[in-house]
Amino acid sequence: MAGDVIEIIGLRLPVIKPGDDLVEEILKASKKSGGIRNGDILIVSSKVVAVAEGRMIRLRDVRPSPRAKSLAKRAKISAPLAEMVIREADEILGIGGGAVLTLKGGLLCANAGIDLSNAPPGFAVLLPSNPNKAANEIMKEIKERSGKRVGVVISDSTVRPLRLGTIGQAIGYAGFEPVIDCRGSPDLFGRPMRITLISLVDLLASAAELIMGETSGRKPVVIIRGLKVKFTEKPKLSPIVEKNKDLYSSIFRF
Structure with a gap:
């Protein structure tokens, strides 16, 4: 190798x-x-890669559904982020450690891989x-x-x-x-x-x-x-x- x-x-x-x-x-x-x-x-x-593709979301433009509001409360994350997790994840498996455990593209990842770090304030970067x-x-x-x-x-x-x-x-x-x-x-x-x-x-x-x-x-x-x-x-x-x-x-x- x-x-x-x-x-x-x-x-x-x-x-x-x-x-x-x-x-x-x-x-x-x-x-x-x-x-x-x-x-x-x-x-x-x-x-x-995602940023170059334009895969960024302004969270204030996201309207959370009732399901997202419930998920946000249980996971202790913002409702707009919870809504994006629901949209992006293939499956939601559980909640723990202030995040949502999801399956996306065959991979286990937190919050469907959505990242708030090193993103402009108020934005989230998707996979x-x-x-x-x-x-x-x-x-x-x-x-x-x-x-x-x-x-x-x-x-x-x-x-x-x-x-x-x-x-x-x-x-x-x-x-x-x-x-x-x-x-x-x-x-x-x-x-x-x-x-x-x-x-x-x-x-x-x-x-x-x-x-x-x-x-x-x-x-x-x-x-x-x-x-x-x-x-x-x-x-x-x-x-x-x-x-x-x-x-x-x-x-x-x-």
């Missing part, structure tokens, strides 16, 4: 606004690090409309404009059960195999592994979080360089697990 050394390079971008050419800003920022190279993996924050499509478009545009073949991951922060703090999670990807299948490979003692699968895209998203940060650092794009991945436009495996096959399915009322 990797050599002895990989590089993790943060790219400082200007504040992205709706309609901005995100790929152009990425290419400009990359010049300070020698430009994009063949084999680079780009980890792109879901927030800048990209189609993260895999966005990753694919960024990959193709970089190839067209720079001639370089890269992989792309759209990342977002997430929390895990019984663990404090956030980690990175891939919500979209393009250009390479997102999961490493270790089944059949020998372990340290020569026994074939039976169930081990490595979610490469999530590991990359978490590595990028170390550079991106969650505050005002303005490094929403990270280059991971030196990693050996299998480039393909037709991945064999998806990191998304069907609900009825998931380890945690017994504790959720799917």
